[in-house]
Amino acid sequence: MTARIIDGKVIAAELRARVAEEVARVKREHQVTPGLAVVLVGNDPASEVYVRSKHTQTQAAGMASFEHKLPADVAQANLLALIEKLNRDPTVHGILVQLPLPKSLHTETIINAIDPAKDVDGLHPNNAGRLAGGFAALSPCTPLGCIILTKSVHASLEGMNAIVIGRSNLVGRPLVQLLLNENATVTIAHSRSKDLPQLCARADLVYAAVGKPEMVRAGWIKPGATVIDVGINRLPIADGKTRLVGDIAFKEVSEVAGAITPVPGGVGQMTVACLLVNTLRAACALHGLPKPAV
Numbered sequence: 001m002t003a004r005i006i007d008g009k010v011i012a013a014e015l016r017a018r019v020a021e022e023v024a025r026v027k028r029e030h031q032v033t034p035g036l037a038v039v040l041v042g043n044d045p046a047s048e049v050y051v052r053s054k055h056t057q058t059q060a061a062g063m064a065s066f067e068h069k070l071p072a073d074v075a076q077a078n079l080l081a082l083i084e085k086l087n088r089d090p091t092v093h094g095i096l097v098q099l100p101l102p103k104s105l106h107t108e109t110i111i112n113a114i115d116p117a118k119d120v121d122g123l124h125p126n127n128a129g130r131l132a133g134g135f136a137a138l139s140p141c142t143p144l145g146c147i148i149l150t151k152s153v154h155a156s157l158e159g160m161n162a163i164v165i166g167r168s169n170l171v172g173r174p175l176v177q178l179l180l181n182e183n184a185t186v187t188i189a190h191s192r193s194k195d196l197p198q199l200c201a202r203a204d205l206v207y208a209a210v211g212k213p214e215m216v217r218a219g220w221i222k223p224g225a226t227v228i229d230v231g232i233n234r235l236p237i238a239d240g241k242t243r244l245v246g247d248i249a250f251k252e253v254s255e256v257a258g259a260i261t262p263v264p265g266g267v268g269q270m271t272v273a274c275l276l277v278n279t280l281r282a283a284c285a286l287h288g289l290p291k292p293a294v
């Protein structure tokens with residue numbers, strides 16, 4: 001069996017087009033232009049790539065994009081002052097602080113300083129708690145993208161066995177909550193879990209968010225399962241160049257799985273598209289407008 005490839009590029013482009021339509025409507029009917037501020041501390045080259053693609057796609061959707069680049073040795077007080085300024089700025093509806101932050105900064109303090117209504121990453125404890133409680137919340141973009149990709153294969157996830165490998169606040173934990181909201185039965189695995197291959201064997205849906213290149217092997221996968229690869233790992237190839245690989249051994253797993261996401265061209269595409277969705281939703285909520293159609 002050869003798996004169907006879930007095309008994140010196509011699905012993300014469709015989503016961005018729907019966002020752009022809604023942005024145009026909100027601008028026309030309410031004179032509101034959704035705005036996203038991205039804060040990048042330091043100059044990690046991989047982070048710069050993501051930040052640039054967020055910037056381009058935000059503008060392409062008709063939204064305002066604000067980029068703030070700070071040096072790696074920025075004082076925590078200065079970063080907090082910038083966040084306060086963005087919290088008060090009426091043209092900014094979404095604030096994203098690119099992670100990980102340099103070790104000299106206290107991530108929890110920084111995240112807690114973001115206005116939960118502008119927290120388009122869904123990382124503030126208000127939003128994380130609301131999501132865990134099953135209440136409406138701004139939810140993290142990557143897990144939202146994973147759910148949309150899964151639903152491109154399965155109209156309903158009710159009663160399906162899912163395994164999420166990874167329990168970070170950015171990906172694994174919120175993904176578990178979204179899957180629960182979809183009435184899936186969820187196993188959460190992490191670095192202390194025993195016998196991952198056996199835990200995966202029952203899963204109809206496999207999500208890998210670990211950061212270990214090609215860790216998940218064909219022998220772990222139930223034939224026909226849907227496999228969603230969140231991992232973004234840069235492997236060195238010849239003459240200083242790198243190649244992106246996921247956490248799934250794509251080639252061999254695609255011989256067993258029913259459907260699989262590629263890296264690149266899978267979840268990463270959806271992350272940026274869902275960031276636009278969250279910014280649009282935040283802008284509507286902040287202005288007391290009805291929920292947008294996306």
Ligand SMILES: NC(=O)C1=CN([C@@H]2O[C@H](COP(=O)(O)OP(=O)(O)OC[C@H]3O[C@@H](n4cnc5c(N)ncnc54)[C@H](OP(=O)(O)O)[C@@H]3O)[C@@H](O)[C@H]2O)C=CC1
Nearest residue numbers: 142166167168171190191209210211230231232267268271
């Ligand atoms: N495509 C996209 O849009 C995005 C991709 N990513 C990528 O996804 C991956 C995960 O990101 P993130 O969640 O932020 O990473 P973290 O490093 O924060 O979390 C990794 C998780 O994997 C678990 N883990 C580590 N080693 C193993 C192992 N051998 N077996 C089982 N579990 C293990 C850890 O367990 P423990 O908790 O016990 O330490 C932890 O829960 C990375 O490759 C990242 O680049 C991230 C965000 C967006």
Ligand SMILES: Nc1nc(=O)c2c([nH]1)NC[C@@H]1CN(c3ccc(C(=O)N[C@@H](CCC(=O)O)C(=O)O)cc3)C=[N+]21
Nearest residue numbers: 049050097098099100121232264265266268269271272
């Ligand atoms: N506060 C915060 N929120 C995040 O959502 C966040 C973060 N910090 N830190 C880093 C991770 C990683 N991340 C990605 C976003 C897009 C792609 C993406 O667009 N990937 C393309 C390929 C990009 C390339 O070629 O380099 C793809 O997979 O097709 C990947 C990874 C968001 N993250």
